[in-house]
Amino acid sequence: MPPCYPTMTVDQTTGAVTNQTEISWHSINWAKANREVKRLQVRIAKAVKEGRWGKVKALQWLLTHSFYGKALAVKRVTDNSGSKTPGVDGITWSTQEQKTQAIKSLRRRGYKPQPLRRVYIPKANGKQRPLGIPTMRDRAMQALYALALEPVAETTADRNSYGFRRGRSTADAAGQCFITLARADSATYVPDADISGCFDNISHEWLLANIPLDKEILRKWLKSGFVWKQQLFPTHAGTPQGGVISPILANMALDGMEELLNEALQKSQSPSH
Numbered sequence: 001m002p003p004c005y006p007t008m009t010v011d012q013t014t015g016a017v018t019n020q021t022e023i024s025w026h027s028i029n030w031a032k033a034n035r036e037v038k039r040l041q042v043r044i045a046k047a048v049k050e051g052r053w054g055k056v057k058a059l060q061w062l063l064t065h066s067f068y069g070k071a072l073a074v075k076r077v078t079d080n081s082g083s084k085t086p087g088v089d090g091i092t093w094s095t096q097e098q099k100t101q102a103i104k105s106l107r108r109r110g111y112k113p114q115p116l117r118r119v120y121i122p123k124a125n126g127k128q129r130p131l132g133i134p135t136m137r138d139r140a141m142q143a144l145y146a147l148a149l150e151p152v153a154e155t156t157a158d159r160n161s162y163g164f165r166r167g168r169s170t171a172d173a174a175g176q177c178f179i180t181l182a183r184a185d186s187a188t189y190v191p192d193a194d195i196s197g198c199f200d201n202i203s204h205e206w207l208l209a210n211i212p213l214d215k216e217i218l219r220k221w222l223k224s225g226f227v228w229k230q231q232l233f234p235t236h237a238g239t240p241q242g243g244v245i246s247p248i249l250a251n252m253a254l255d256g257m258e259e260l261l262n263e264a265l266q267k268s269q270s271p272s273h
Contacts, residue, residue: 113138113220132226134243
């Protein structure tokens with residue numbers, strides 16, 4: 001017999017949790033969870049296209065407070081390859097009971113993220129890349145809010161952006177390069193560039209002013225600090241490599257670059273230049 005957990009049931013319309021019937025990890029209908037979250041994400045994307053930002057905010061609230069959203073967030077962080085790597089609290093979620101309790105722990109009220117655990121991994125050029133590892137709970141909270149932010153990011157993204165995007169890959173980017181370069185009037189070169197310290201230097205002020213997400217939660221993540229050699233350091237800029245939501249934030253910060261590059265190229269090719 002699987003263990004019983006504190007009683008909770010799911011509202012079939014909103015996915016909200018109420019205290020009536022027992023729910024445990026093994027009994028969750030994951031197909032239904034994916035359908036319900038996808039349904040809300042489609043509504044968010046539609047509201048973005050219509051410019052109805054008040055509705056976007058309301059739908060994001062529904063998703064981040066839904067049982068199915070929370071369940072999928074916990075599933076995401078416990079299914080991936082980093083699930084056995086703890087944050088500063090040393091905690092991982094491996095049992096069904098821990099995962100069920102984790103769903104219940106994803107509450108906005110009173111939420112305070114813990115500092116990141118700083119580690120360094122070697123880069124190909126011999127330098128080291130800093131990673132900030134959140135606790136499991138903070139990872140799951142980020143995964144939950146990422147579910148609500150991703151439809152916004154995907155709807156507003158540059159057309160030829162491929163990095164860190166669901167359903168897009170390196171092969172897709174290479175394929176688009178081939179299609180573009182195969183045209184008779186195509187360019188004869190491909191610029192290769194790297195944004196140095198991209199994740200580490202994104203402005204917190206810009207993110208808080210421009211990212212359509214719960215500002216209080218976002219501010220707490222950005223300002224959580226990190227621990228290195230048992231010392232706590234503040235974070236004044238950047239979004240940590242290792243954070244679940246960081247790739248979405250970085251992509252949104254870079255949106256518009258494609259248009260700027262096209263404008264610069266057109267100016268350079270005009271007769272006056």
